[in-house]
Amino acid sequence: MSKKKRFGVSQALSRGLSETINVVENNAGIYRNVVLPLSRIELDPDNPRKLAITLTDVQQGLDKIDPLYTRKSEEHERLTELAMTIKSSGVINPIVVYKLGEAYRVVAGERRCLASIIAGKQEIEARVFNEKPQGFALKLVQWIENTAREDLTLDERINNIRDLLREYQHQHGEVAVTPTLLKNVTGLSLPQATYYGAVLNAQPDVRQMIESGKIRSLDKAAIITGIDLPELRYEALSACVNGCSLKELRKIVARGKQNIRKHIIPNGTAKRGRAVSRVNMGFTLHPGVIQVIVESVLSRAEYKKYADKFLKVDWAHIGQATQMFKKLIEILEHEGEIA
Amino acid sequence: MRVIAFLNNKGGVGKTTCSRTMAEYLSKVKKRPTLAIDFDPQCNFSHQYLKMEIDPAAPEGLMPPIHPDYDPHDPDHSDWDGRSSISEIFYGQGVVPYPTYIEKLDLAPGHAEKLLAAEAVRKNDVVEKVHKQLTNFLNSADVKAAYDTIVIDTAPSKGPLTVSVIKAATHIIIPSVMEEQPVQGIYGMLQLWMQESLIREKNRPLTLVGILPNMFKQTRLHKDILTSLQENTAIGKYIMPVKLSQRIVFAEIDSEDANPHSIFDFQENHVAKQEAMGFVSL
Numbered sequence: 001m002s003k004k005k006r007f008g009v010s011q012a013l014s015r016g017l018s019e020t021i022n023v024v025e026n027n028a029g030i031y032r033n034v035v036l037p038l039s040r041i042e043l044d045p046d047n048p049r050k051l052a053i054t055l056t057d058v059q060q061g062l063d064k065i066d067p068l069y070t071r072k073s074e075e076h077e078r079l080t081e082l083a084m085t086i087k088s089s090g091v092i093n094p095i096v097v098y099k100l101g102e103a104y105r106v107v108a109g110e111r112r113c114l115a116s117i118i119a120g121k122q123e124i125e126a127r128v129f130n131e132k133p134q135g136f137a138l139k140l141v142q143w144i145e146n147t148a149r150e151d152l153t154l155d156e157r158i159n160n161i162r163d164l165l166r167e168y169q170h171q172h173g174e175v176a177v178t179p180t181l182l183k184n185v186t187g188l189s190l191p192q193a194t195y196y197g198a199v200l201n202a203q204p205d206v207r208q209m210i211e212s213g214k215i216r217s218l219d220k221a222a223i224i225t226g227i228d229l230p231e232l233r234y235e236a237l238s239a240c241v242n243g244c245s246l247k248e249l250r251k252i253v254a255r256g257k258q259n260i261r262k263h264i265i266p267n268g269t270a271k272r273g274r275a276v277s278r279v280n281m282g283f284t285l286h287p288g289v290i291q292v293i294v295e296s297v298l299s300r301a302e303y304k305k306y307a308d309k310f311l312k313v314d315w316a317h318i319g320q321a322t323q324m325f326k327k328l329i330e331i332l333e334h335e336g337e338i339a
Numbered sequence: 340m341r342v343i344a345f346l347n348n349k350g351g352v353g354k355t356t357c358s359r360t361m362a363e364y365l366s367k368v369k370k371r372p373t374l375a376i377d378f379d380p381q382c383n384f385s386h387q388y389l390k391m392e393i394d395p396a397a398p399e400g401l402m403p404p405i406h407p408d409y410d411p412h413d414p415d416h417s418d419w420d421g422r423s424s425i426s427e428i429f430y431g432q433g434v435v436p437y438p439t440y441i442e443k444l445d446l447a448p449g450h451a452e453k454l455l456a457a458e459a460v461r462k463n464d465v466v467e468k469v470h471k472q473l474t475n476f477l478n479s480a481d482v483k484a485a486y487d488t489i490v491i492d493t494a495p496s497k498g499p500l501t502v503s504v505i506k507a508a509t510h511i512i513i514p515s516v517m518e519e520q521p522v523q524g525i526y527g528m529l530q531l532w533m534q535e536s537l538i539r540e541k542n543r544p545l546t547l548v549g550i551l552p553n554m555f556k557q558t559r560l561h562k563d564i565l566t567s568l569q570e571n572t573a574i575g576k577y578i579m580p581v582k583l584s585q586r587i588v589f590a591e592i593d594s595e596d597a598n599p600h601s602i603f604d605f606q607e608n609h610v611a612k613q614e615a616m617g618f619v620s621l
Contacts (some may be wrong), residue, residue, distance in 0.1 A: 008564060018574055028545075034538060
């Protein structure tokens with residue numbers, strides 16, 4: 001006997017219905033997607049990405065007398081490349097803006113705006129926030145936008161993070177910036193967050209190299225920042241500028257650490273760890289050294305009586321030499337007690 | 340001012356009956372000044388309150404009769420042919436609502452030919468020529484001053500007419516028969532609701548009042564489909580907690596010489612009236 005049939009809407013339809021409802025519930029009223037005239041759009045002067053080129057430059061052409069002419073013309077060249085793709089296939093992702101008086105201020109998508117103007121477009125598709133995003137949210141959007149870009153300099157990325165943290169602290173009070181906090185705020189991985197955390201507090205010489213674009217790698221910058229000795233840091237910086245690899249840089253750091261051990265911790269000062277209660281005798285690769293020690297000790301009058309204990313030793317044999325050395329120490333300790 | 344629209348791009352699910360029930364409840368029972376708008380080229384909603392005419396020159400369908408206020412000798416009416424439908428908004432002309440037998444209820448009737456023309460506007464022009472027009476009309480000072488609520492019956496379509504209703508509405512209700520095809524119609528309407536909700540400003544939300552199980556029969560099919568929608572976490576909360584059953588009385592009151600002519604004229608304990616009250620008073 002078959003079961004009674006149970007009716008229902010098809011799975012695909014039921015899925016479609018719930019997905020649509022979820023989209024509205026999660027997104028309605030947050031922003032609107034509209035087509036905006038480019039003439040209404042203005043760039044955000046506080047955007048952490050420092051494009052030298054301005055809206056006016058793009059609209060009226062570059063001026064050769066401009067001190068930033070070289071940099072701006074490079075930027076213009078790159079924007080023109082983007083403009084070509086916009087001509088052929090339009091702007092794929094809408095830019096993000098918020099309304100500021102009569103105009104719309106760009107939160108994300110400066111390059112797309114400028115390139116659209118170059119491409120001769122009149123309008124651009126935009127996602128309009130209904131309210132001006134609060135400081136932290138604004139910086140976060142700009143950060144997300146910027147991390148997705150590959151041509152951002154290390155300096156720009158660090159400044160992004162700094163702005164982001166400032167806004168975060170503005171909202172949540174002064175909190176200590178730990179790698180974990182950075183990770184949670186930015187969504188970076190913990191190692192990345194650790195690197196950024198280090199570089200944020202880089203010494204002035206390292207900062208200068210980052211700002212001038214001579215150091216472009218976050219890992220290298222973080223490693224160099226970890227060097228406290230100014231001379232050694234200078235050496236690392238020069239090596240980095242000359243294009244040394246991460247591995248080579250780590251070697252310099254390791255050398256620095258050895259030097260620190262040799263130079264900085266004087267004998268007899270308190271060391272970290274458990275108190276030292278016995279003498280480490282060290283080791284040697286040459287059993288002959290043990291033979292010399294043993295014979296030297298036995299040459300002293302009070303130890304001659306032990307000479308017969310060391311008669312049949314093969315001094316070339318490491319194992320035997322080790323045994324003999326242990327025996328010698330026992331004897332010395334025994335004699336020491338008697339003394 | 341509330342703008343309530345009944346939508347489903349599947350025909351025959353009871354949009355007109357629901358529109359009528361809502362309009363009559365607000366005007367007749369609640370005594371609120373209400374404007375009924377017929378946005379369906381079939382003009383069934385208009386036909387409830389007006390003797391719609393067949394235009395010999397227009398094979399597409401019905402047109403409104405001569406307006407009672409029209410005076411061919413009045414010089415002010417010299418550029419008016421005496422008829423007025425909601426479709427005038429697409430032609431830059433004023434809409435003159437018709438009074439109905441219910442004191443507080445006015446009607447802006449449909450006009451088959453003109454509405455069909457609006458539905459066929461080319462894609463490039465549709466935003467300016469169709470989508471915005473109803474919103475503009477309902478936002479006019481005259482309309483706002485005259486009415487408390489607008490009730491709109493729509494065409495079974497997802498075209499420009501329906502989109503313009505969605506753009507103008509504050510509340511939408513999706514009546515549906517509990518069968519696969521009308522439920523697909525719900526999906527079509529939810530898509531329009533989604534598109535509109537994502538571009539609306541926060542202070543002017545488009546409220547989905549809910550999906551109204553309509554023309555409900557106590558059959559396994561209807562009961563099972565209703566249950567499956569109710570049990571879905573996302574959809575369930577939008578299934579209205581009332582349902583209108585399939586009853587011949589709703590068809591009977593449609594006929595011209597029906598008595599009573601409104602569901603709200605029945606006795607209080609009439610089962611259909613009780614159901615209707617349950618729905619409209621939500």
